[in-house]
Amino acid sequence: MPKAQITRFLPALLVATTMTFTASACTPTVTAEDWILEPVPFGDNGVAFGMSVVAADGDGGFWSGSGGSWLHVGADGAILHRFNIDFGHPLHAIGSVAALSPTELVANRTISAPDAVPGLSIVDMETLEYTDVPVKRLSETGAGDGNLEVGDFRFGELAVHEGDAYAVRYQPVPQEYLDFEILRIDLDSGERELLHREALAIEESASTFPGMPPVDIDVDAEGEIYVATPSYRIVLAADGTELSRAPQSASLPIVSVSPDGRALWWGGAEDAAKATSVIVGGSGEQQEIIAGRNTCDGLIRNDALRLMVDDTVEPLPFLCGANAADWTGDSWVVAIGGEADGVLVRLTPPADSE
Template sequence: MLRGTAAVGAALLLAGCTAQPGPGDWTLEPITMRFANGESTDFAFGMHELAADGRGGFWAVSGTTWLHVDADGETRDVFTAEPDTLLGTVDHIAAYTPDTLVVAFGGAGIAHDVSDAGAASGIRPPTLGVLDTTARQIRTIPTPFMQDPHMLFARVLDLAVHDDTAFLALQQVAATPGSDPTLDIIEVPLDGSPATVLHSEPFVPDLPQEVLEAPAVSITTGADGTIFVATLAEQFALDAAGAELWRESQTVKRPIVAATLDGSTLWWGGGAQASSESFMLVGGSADARRTIEGHTDCVDSFRKDALALRTAESTHPLHFLCGANAATRVDDAWIIAIGGEGDGVLVRVTPPAE
């Protein structure tokens, strides 16, 4: 069975190996999307938001396109939302209950008019909501902390949910001349109770040139309420009260972190390190396999962020599946989105049985 280096894994991919994974192999499997007209594909458009559905399946979003895949890998729902509706403007999603997601939208530009009149600029400020996935209806949650008239700019960079609370990574820029932007981690009870700023630190992109393209941040929560945060330059963790637990530097083009129930986390950042971890690609069309293969050459790639598994004791570099768009944990596997328009693939990544 497949044991050894990335080169060995790549050779088997190229050969289209049909052998079964060994007990020490990570398994990479493309996920097929099936449409109402009977067509199906595992190779289409890049997904950029993923969330578990609480029943072993997951939701994925790409622009205005929504996809729901169940625990058996069957497509339960796929639809395109109208772009001028709340459902068609969702920027971030997070799992809540089996039938609901927490969503964030708006704030993708100058969020507030700071003229003397103080009138709204016409661009929707950052907003949080709970999406009923069955009825496809969104109940918005009041978020006055994101609609302060003294704020020039506010944008939700990512969100996570733990129990009945949402945690937002929010970039804010005060209208006061000379004020530096901040990255705020905000706790928002989903019952409408007042929000709390758990953590705030400087967050300084070049303004105003980059104000519409704020650097990405990724957050997730562990089973014990720990908040994990990835930025372009760092990865760090906060406890449930906002106290910093640890912090490390990183260099990353698109920071991503995804947590598991056992306390381990997956991170993408910087160049890959050589690893003895082995993997095998199973199933999938030739196009999907080719795309995945292009994301397994992480050690020599200068364009893609590399993958690492962090446990409470140590960090284990993984040499495969770099350059991800999004990731979420589903039962005993991760769902990971790679690729873009025309070559996007959703990959189920299952850890070794050992």
């Protein structure tokens, strides 16, 4: 199994990133109805480039990365790992990830190199050794329509539930644009189960064409599957049966669900919101960046945030245009920002919502 050449950050930077930042001596008042937005310190003054992935590590912490730069934050906020992967290494530009354990991630390596074969790998994030997940076609298992099985064209976002991977797979369709599928994949045998398939139109991907229209996925503790597309918010039963569907218009659709089924969705225009929030801790620069996303006006991506509990949807007036999010411990971690204004935010729901 290949080993990466890892460029470590300077020890002084590691020490600096474990410090707790405080914006002022004043501690804001938090009520039981408030959402709490707490910046996670990393980079200079808590601000760096925008992270493109967030993956809970299953132990209260999370991994976050962008390109070849990776960060692992523990449940207590300490920086456990921080490193760069050298350009040209097969893991330099892995796509989406989902955690199997605190140090093992399932990774989509579709974009790792121009000539890469689409596939999934299990990556040890401490050694950066990786093992490719075996490939077992749907046509081999008798699942799905063998006439549409043309190999793995492209994999997208991932989730993990009870040791299986749930993967978005894109497939070309003759005379049309693309279908996307939701596959459940046994990570030991590679055996696949087709849970859902539907068409994607070119119009749904105006900003990404000729790339893949973004489709996000997450799974709750009961095995229900949440799917965010540019045009819909979809919830599927564990067997793939569609439970609900609501229209939206999203440039980068995101969904992240807590174990008890509270789902955050990014997509659609801002609506009037009653929810209140408080920014706690962090540097002044972090707080300013977070506060600047209380509206979607002027952002490159104007995807507003909504909370869905059962069939009730509530607009939330913060964290517009996020890059990625995942539930970890008792809160969500949300990545926002870009090249010079990237911030990781720990988003804790109101105490009275539990």
